[in-house]
Amino acid sequence: MLNKMTIIGRLGKTPELKTTPSGTSVTSFGVATTEKWKDQQGNKKEETQWHNVVLWGKNAESACKFMKKGEMHYFEGTMKYEKDKDYEENKKTYAKMHVTTYKLLPNGQSNGGHTPEEPGNSGAYTGGRSGDEPDFDNSMSSSGGSFPDDDIPF
16 A cells, blocks of 8 residues: 655745644645646636645754745655644544655745755755654644635745
8 A cells, every 4th residue: 555645836835843742843834736727718727726734853844944935846745634623613634745755846946046955965955754753733733724815825
């Protein structure tokens, strides 16, 4: 069996570093993917989907140093489903991608071409798995699975 997911999309906000009660670094944010096409009448159509992603440990620390709202990134990881309550205390289940690898895409930069440099990375950084991921505490996610309109990067 395989649980593997890949997303290429734009960050909805600049990541913010948080720490679990046990001291593990974590960040969680939304990534937008947009599909564009023409309908049968030739009209341009567009649909944006939002994806929740979470990074742990050194990946989270690196992401918070180098990722910015609006940048295009490649994310790879596993899909996990979590239970939570919405603002009206209704139970809900939502999906989060637990990222194990990520890259800044050079043609999708919105910050004047800044690319963090690390030895041997050819101008792009990649994150790798930094150890076992702890259980995610939903109370750390301020978005609760939805994204306000002011977080849309386009």
